[in-house]
Amino acid sequence: MPSPSRPFSLSPSPALHLAVALDGAGWHPAAWREPGAEPTRLFTAAHWASLVAEAEAGLLDFVTFEDSLALQSAHPTESDGRTDQVRGRLDAVLLAARVAPLTRHVGLVPSVIATHTEPFHVSKAVATLDHVSGGRAGLRVRISGRADEARHFGRRSPDEGRAVLLDEAADHIEVVRRLWDSWEDDAEIRDVATGRFIDRDKLHYIGFEGRRFSVKGPSITPRPPQGQPPVSALAADSAAYPLLARATDIGYVTPRDTDEVRVAVAGVRGAREAAGGDPGRPAHLFGELTVFLGDTRAAAVRRLQRLDAAHGSAYTSDAAVFTGTPVHLADLLLEWRAAGLSGFRLRPGVLAHDLPAITRGLVPELQRRRAFRRSYEASSLRGLLGLARPANRYATPAAAPVPARAARA
Amino acid sequence: MNRPLKQIHLAAHFPGVNNTTVWSDPAAGSHIEFASFTHFARTAERAKFDFLFLAEGLRLREQGGRIHDLDVVGRPDTFTVLAALAAVTEHLGLTGTISSTFNEPYEVARQFASLDHLSGGRAAWNVVTSWDAFTGENFRRGGFLPRDERYARAREFLATAHELFDSWDGGEILADQDSGVFLRDAGAGAFAHRGPHFDISGHFNVPRSPQGRPVIFQAGDSEEGREFAAADADAVFSRFASLEAGRAFYADVKGRLARYGRTPDELKILPAATFVLGDTDAEARELAREVRLKQVSGATAIAYLEHVWNRDLSGYDPDGPLPEVDPDPGENTIALGRASVRQFRDPFAVAKEWRELAAARNLSIRELVIETTGRQSFIGSPATVADSIDHLVQEDAADGFILVPHLTPGGLDAFADTVVPLLQERGVFRREYTGRTLRDHLGLREAPGPAAPGALTASGRTAAHR
Structure with missing residues (x-):
């Protein structure tokens, strides 16, 4: 059994993976009031295109797009009626698709709320994102126990309990994954002699029968270029670790210090062993950090104070809040990397400031320490994450070699 | 007749998963790679078409209990591919067929509103109803509906979506950095809908999009469909018919508009049409016969x-x-x-x-x-086809056509290069886009909304969109 301090990913190098979580003008509620935030452009394609271009210029593994099926709210289950913060957002899958043709390397990972969505639609949407991006799609799955979101659909009670929703999310992901495999890679044959476009023996009913729903299949969309786009989820606490172990390629956790990193790493490993399924799930464990960066620690602290003053109260987060220089952040990330995490999803406090501070400050610092790539080494998101293109669960191994053109990693 | 020439509307239907699409031709390309969609959309935009049209089917077709394998199989997710196409085009409208049976209004409304934002006002929704438990097997909530309830649900679905679109009037976002006021109105997005099919309330979370509402298409020519179109649609996607049958359909549907307080130009009749072009009419007829042999x-x-x-x-x-x-x-x-x-x-x-x-x-x-089955609508030299199209439109059998090429992705190229210039020379088709949104291209009025149309001026409504 590996020691808890060993990196989650078995790679011996200190290299780490970096993602950035995009949301509105940034994660601080007053981010939209900062210089450069351009808050009237938040609902334009140009705003998102420039953010993703910056992430790609910084060689990041991927960006995530937050989403919700209600207005943003500081209240845990209801609309908060506030008018002093960004309210309103665009659909995350569509945002990712809109920027896909404008980028070439960076992974695009929209958030989807499993509780209220159809896995059939989600599966083909992410498969299509993978087709339009040439193999750079991922998926971040969330659950929702919010009363306001439940009322927007009017189909279920918000009181089902988190355990039920987490279990259902695992079923949702299972359906999404089976549908991705419901077409074998070489199902399209275009055999003029027999008049057959498709070899229907290479299309598969998925026959999912769960406790809460069933889905027949196959998908209407051919298998995505990556085969299985990486699936990720955030575990705010250990109750969600079984979901990470059952269903995801990347887990996000929210430790506050290095000891908590070790506890989280051991906890997810334990869930992985208890699940007894695919030992590669999750293949990666990322730490979450909200970051406020400055040329000096004092400057970063002053920025956060200014934001808090505008907001009217001190910023709080479910994740650790880092305030300091890119050099200090690099120190922290490498320490947590050594404690078992394989990467980080950074939440820029203010996108207009902290995203470029990541790509132009943190990234070069990590590169100097040989802890981050100097150029994109793969053209698919799985490739960037060191994940091989998986075999299709429905294919008979001898009959279905992976075509060379499909092996993008 | 002394009235001015009608302007023709043209659209491009991405070749579908049926035997109209000839996949066996050496020139036939991928139906799933984004490059095919890009080529097709850019050709349509180069030709100044009004919009691109995508059909949808949510279960693979079966024949005799097995997946039908003779036609093209497989297509992308409609919203996702349209959002990506918004990045490679500037003017072209983007029309998606989305079922009112296997979706929920809140989700579909935010997807269309998002697409409209991300395309700068080019989204359109072809509202279809689905009917079968067969397709419902792909969905957690199933979806079987008795036939007579399909349109009732569709109409309530659309009405609910409109309530969601209209829950923002476009003036709410102030985003004043100095005062710290982001929203002028704490009630932005508030809605409540109670009906037999949907009982939902809360706040819609997408601010009003450039078009306010997407352009609404209704497909099909049934009695219920005609009434639905007259009440709620901006355009009808109908079947191609002869001059006489087309005129009868056109007159019937447009004649229903007055009952809903609408004028004839508020609903466009756009039949689907196939075509085969040749240097001469005789050559086109020969090519058309060859295409039919490949199709059947x-x-x-x-x-x-x-x-x-x-x-x-x-x-x-x-x-x-x-x-x-x-x-x-x-x-x-x-x-x-x-x-x-x-x-x-x-x-x-x-x-x-x-x-x-x-x-x-x-x-x-x-x-x-x-x-x-499926004989081509227009067969002939570019001059003959341009003449037929113009004649049908000027004689009120249609307001234009949604062209369905039989080849992916190049099936539109020759039409763009040869027929469109002839229509432009006749003065019946635009040489350049003159508007920004799909509503502009189609000559439709601004979408009705919570505020009077006159109040939806550029100053308030588009502040968040520039």
């Missing part, structure tokens, strides 16, 4: 016959005579997941008609199917 193989002819006969006819020779056995009068179960089955509402009458035609002209099964 022997196996495809038998499959078509099975739709009508509702029986396994795999033992019949497609080059031989029609079956002597009669259609099976039971519920049609041989072909699942395709709309065309509904064309044959009275299979005995169709069988009788086909037998008489085959006997009179000594046609084999395949020849008969080639003759009776």
Whole structure:
């Protein structure tokens, strides 16, 4: 059994993976009031295109797009009626698709709320994102126990309990994954002699029968270029670790210090062993950090104070809040990397400031320490994450070699 | 007639998953790679078309209990590919077919509002109803609806979506960095809908988009569909018909508008149309015959016959005579997941008609199917086709056409290069885009909303969109 301090990913190098979580003008509620935030452009394609271009210029593994099926709210289950913060957002899958043709390397990972969505639609949407991006799609799955979101659909009670929703999310992901495999890679044959476009023996009913729903299949969309786009989820606490172990390629956790990193790493490993399924799930464990960066620690602290003053109260987060220089952040990330995490999803406090501070400050610092790539080494998101293109669960191994053109990693 | 020439509207239907699409041609490309969609959309935009149109089907078609393998199979998610196409085009409208049965209003409304934001006001929704438990098997909530409830649900779905679109009037976002006021109005997005199909309330979370509401299409020509279109749609996606039948349909649907307080130009009639071009009419006719042979193989002819006969006819020779056995009068179960089955509402009458035609002209099964199904709408030289299109529009059989090429992705290229310039020379088709949104292209008024149209001026409404 590996020691808890060993990196989650078995790679011996200190290299780490970096993602950035995009949301509105940034994660601080007053981010939209900062210089450069351009808050009237938040609902334009140009705003998102420039953010993703910056992430790609910084060689990041991927960006995530937050989403919700209600207005943003500081209240845990209801609309908060506030008018002093960004309210309103665009659909995350569509945002990712809109920027896909404008980028070439960076992974695009929209958030989807499993509780209220159809896995059939989600599966083909992410498969299509993978087709339009040439193999750079991922998926971040969330659950929702919010009363306001439940009322927007009017189909279920918000009181089902988190355990039920987490279990259902695992079923949702299972359906999404089976549908991705419901077409074998070489199902399209275009055999003029027999008049057959498709070899229907290479299309598969998925026959999912769960406790809460069933889905027949196959998908209407051919298998995505990556085969299985990486699936990720955030575990705010250990109750969600079984979901990470059952269903995801990347887990996000929210430790506050290095000891908590070790506890989280051991906890997810334990869930992985208890699940007894695919030992590669999750293949990666990322730490979450909200970051406020400055040329000096004092400057970063002053920025956060200014934001808090505008907001009217001190910023709080479910994740650790880092305030300091890119050099200090690099120190922290490498320490947590050594404690078992394989990467980080950074939440820029203010996108207009902290995203470029990541790509132009943190990234070069990590590169100097040989802890981050100097150029994109793969053209698919799985490739960037060191994940091989998986075999299709429905294919008979001898009959279905992976075509060379499909092996993008 | 002294009225000015009507301006023609043209759209491009991405080749679909049926036998109209010829995949066996050496020039036929991928139906899933984004490069095909990009080529197709850019060709349509180069030709100054109004919009691109995507169909949708949410379960792979089956014939005789197995996945139908003779036609193109597989397509992308509609919203996702349209959002990506918004990045590679500037003016072209983006029309998606989205079911009102296997979706929820809140989600669909935010997807269309998002698409409209991300395309700068180019989104359109072809609202379709679905009917079968067969497709419902792909969805957690199922979806079987008795036929007479389909339109009721569709109309309530659309009405609910409109309430969501209209829950923002466009003036709410102030985003004043100095004062710290982001929203002028804490009630932005508030809605409540109580009805037999949807009982929902709360706040819509997408601010008003450039068009306010997407352009609404209604597909089909049933009585319920016509009424739905007259009440709620901006355009009808209909079947191509002769001049006479087209004029009758056009007059009927436009005649219903007054009952809803609407004028005839508020609803565009846009039939789907196929075409084959040649240097001469004779060459086009020859090419059209070759295309029909590719579209209707022997196996495809038998499959078509099975739709009508509702029986396994795999033992019949497609080059031989029609079956002597009669259609099976039971519920049609041989072909699942395709709309065309509904064309044959009275299979005995169709069988009788086909037998008489085959006997009179000594046609084999395949020849008969080639003759009776899917003949191209426009066949001829560019001048002939331009003349036909213009004539049908000026004579009020249509306001324009949604063209369905038989080749992916290059099937539109020749039309763009040869027919469009002729229509432009006649002064009946735009040489440049003059508007920004799809509503502009179609000559539609600004969407109705919570505020009077006059109040939706650029100063407030588009502040968040620039």
